[in-house]
Amino acid sequence: MKENNISQVLHGNDIYGSGLSRHSPDAIWRSFTKSSTRSIVVLVFSVLLIVGAFACTHLLDPIIILGNFGSKAAATTQLYDTFPRRPNKPQKKVEIPINCAAYNLTGTCPSDYPTPFQPDDDPNRPSTTPTCPxxxxxxxxxxxxxxxxxxxxxxxxxxxxxxxxxxxxxxxxxxxxxxxxxxxxxxxxxxxxxxxxxxxxxxxxxxxxxxxxxxxxxxxxxxxxxxxxxxxxxxxxxxxxxxxxxxxxxxxxxxxxxAEVNIKPWEIVVGELKEGNKRIGWMNREPYAYWKGNPTVAETRQDLMKCDVTQGQEWNARLYAQDWGRESQEGYKHSDLANQCTHRYKIYIEGSAWSVSEKYILACDSVTLMVTPHFYDFFTRGLIPLYHYWPIKEYDKCRSIKYAVDWGNSHQQKAQAIGKAASDFIQEELKxxxxxxxxxxxxxxxxxxxxxxxxxxxxxxxxxxxxxxxxxxxxxxxxxxxxxxxxxxxxxxxxxxxxxxxxxxxANLRRKETTIQQVDFWDKQGP
Known part of the structure; x- marks a missing residue:
């Protein structure tokens, strides 16, 4: 069977377990029945009271003067400096301020900006520098x-x-x-x-x-x-x-x-996409391929619109033209990226060149159906066909999309794994x-x-x-x-x-080319 040629992606489940041994305070206290034991307890509590009073006396000074710091962070710094630091204590955060009042007055940048800074190279702290993706x-x-x-x-x-x-x-x-x-x-x-x-x-x-x-x-x-x-x-x-x-x-x-299309900074969007993925599980999503964008910027996108169900043929695609002018007037109610993870498959297709939309599509847990790209950005050369996405033929889009969706709906676990691998890549390697x-x-x-x-x-x-x-x-x-x-x-x-x-x-480039050729062969063979 053709489908057996596709490498299976296995995902392990993290299992978290914890145990807490609880003892009744009354049971503990009943064990102290002898007078000699009670004496020991009294002595221990007396020592603890003395130590506590001593500690409070030394802690009092930094607490009293909190008002002189002007911020919670400064008070915390003073408190830390009162005692010996633990070897693995997180490094103190050094904030870089901005001063619009001074800039608007002088029109010149701060003379001491930026401030040189070196991370705390504590030899007792475990190394946290990972290898780059x-x-x-x-x-x-x-x-x-x-x-x-x-x-x-x-x-x-x-x-x-x-x-x-x-x-x-x-x-x-x-x-x-x-x-x-x-x-x-x-x-x-x-x-x-x-x-x-x-x-x-x-x-x-x-x-x-x-x-x-x-x-x-x-x-x-x-x-x-x-x-x-x-x-x-x-x-x-x-x-x-x-x-x-x-x-x-x-x-x-x-x-x-x-700013012009109301797309927030990536750190915010990627978090919203992660939450959006939880709203509708892959199995409960629409079993079709989804695309929404501006088709006027390239002939290949205009050609894609022929695959829409409204053309009288079921190609398993649901395609929507985006009118950014109208969206702007209506407050971008229909362009929230986190609300577009509703289909099992999402189509990526280039515009006049590469498209910004690629990372948002890959982050959706849906299987990305990637129409043959001619351009790359800084991270997409790390993507692997059939592992992170399903390749779609540029000059036979409709039939290629239909085959991919039919295959995915018949092999749901494998299709779901492709979508998950892509979103994991985005969440972990493109933060x-x-x-x-x-x-x-x-x-x-x-x-x-x-x-x-x-x-x-x-x-x-x-x-x-x-x-x-x-x-x-x-x-x-x-x-x-x-x-x-x-x-x-x-x-x-x-x-x-x-x-x-x-x-x-x-070898890396050849593997990708061979995989895409294999998908092309399956597509020609039909279901």
Whole structure:
């Protein structure tokens, strides 16, 4: 049987057990019947009273002066400092304040921002630095075009041609030079995210310059930089890439919020999606494939709409065109992502290039039906077909979707496992801690390739949190406040995995290709 060729995903159940031995106070007291024993008890209680009085006397001072601290955290700090610290005591949280009053008055960023900070390297504390998820290995591949030549000033300046902005980091501070305003607030929240990285790991990033293009599709064609006489490619950062380009992929703006469509910062949304998954179990969901989005941005999406049940043919798909203008007027009542995990299957299809929607779809516990993608973002190269998603043929979408849904409804445990593996990946390997660590390792590795000392131009202006949040309004300011890093991380970034060696990289890509070909074969054979 064809279905036996699909690797089964096994999930173990965590079993938690606890026991508590209870004894009656009366039974304990009845054991003290002899007068000699009573004497001992009296003596013990007397000692305890003396010790208690002594302890209260020494605790009294810090408690009395709480009013002088002005905050609960400060009082706790004073209390901790009164006694010897335990080896594994959590490190004191160091908050990074913002001061809009001072910024609005002077228009200048704080002179002492950001404050260098080092985690508490207590040798008695167990190491909490994990190894980064496997998709971090693609950082090595994205920077490979400059591994031998390094990055020169000329290369960076040639990336200016399509860039929206140039960002310079010097001594832990950011300086911005804007060339062209990006669509909506893509550039705003991308820059905001980088500022949060500097707050999370202050003083840890080396000096660097980078050019960033906020348009969807990659533009640095690899064929233009091949051959012995070719010049080095310009290092251009953006949100996605493909196999024919050399653009450096970077986490997209929506991780800190998408103000125009009311999508909250990722840390909030991923929690809401986790709760949304609990409302309707997979078995109780609609046994169809669901998609909702803007079909006008790409021909492939317009073609997808032909698979809707309203076309007179049952292709097991329920498709809805999203009118963002109407949604905005109605207060986004019908676009809450956490309320869209109601079908057993959800379709991911690209727009003009990669789509922001991918991570939200994968997080739904539903089986992601992924129409053949041509682009990748920073984490999707870590996804495995038939384990994290079911591949759908681009040029035979309707029949391919119908086959996938029919197969899943006939093999419910296996289908459910695919959906669970994807949502587990999103919850565990794409949490904001790892998003920041990916940014850190990418920029740190990028900076090591520089063959010159980065500098800022006269046109560049210092950029800080105050410069952005103090003048923001509405959702823009709300999402900034919700996604703000208010203190440095208590741990170092995760440990980078090594790069692929050529044979293992080839084997990895070949396995994915073979799996997709196998699904294509089953699809052609029919149910």
């Amino acid at each position: 496997d998709y971090f290995r693609w950082i090595h591949e994205d920077l490979r075009p400059w591994a031998r030549s390094g990055i020169t000033k000329d290369m960076v300046e040639r990336a200016r041609q399509t860039a929206n902005f140039k960002l310079v980091i010097l001594n832990g501070k950011a300086y911005l030079e804007t060339f062209e305003k990006a669509f909506q607030t893509r550039d705003v929240f991308t820059l905001w995210g980088i500022l949060q990285l500097l707050r999370r790991y202050p003083g840890k990033l080396p000096d660097l310059e980078l050019m960033f293009d906020c348009v969807d599709w990659p533009v640095v064609q690899s064929e233009q930089y091949s051959g012995s006489n070719a010049s080095g490619p310009p290092p251009l950062f953006r949100y996605c890439g493909n196999d024919a380009t050399l653009d450096i992929v970077f986490p997209d703006w929506s991780f800190w919020g998408w 904001m801690d790892y998003v920041y660590d990916y940014m850190f390792h990418l920029l740190n590795s990028y900076a090591k390739l520089f063959r010159y000392k980065p500098t800022k131009s006269e046109a560049a202006k210092e950029l800080c949190v105050e410069a952005m949040v103090c003048k923001a309004e509405g959702n823009e300011q709300k999402f900034m406040m919700e996604s703000m890093v208010d203190s440095p991380a208590n741990t170092n970034p995760c440990t980078m995995p090594p790069p692929y060696d050529p044979p293992s990289l080839h």
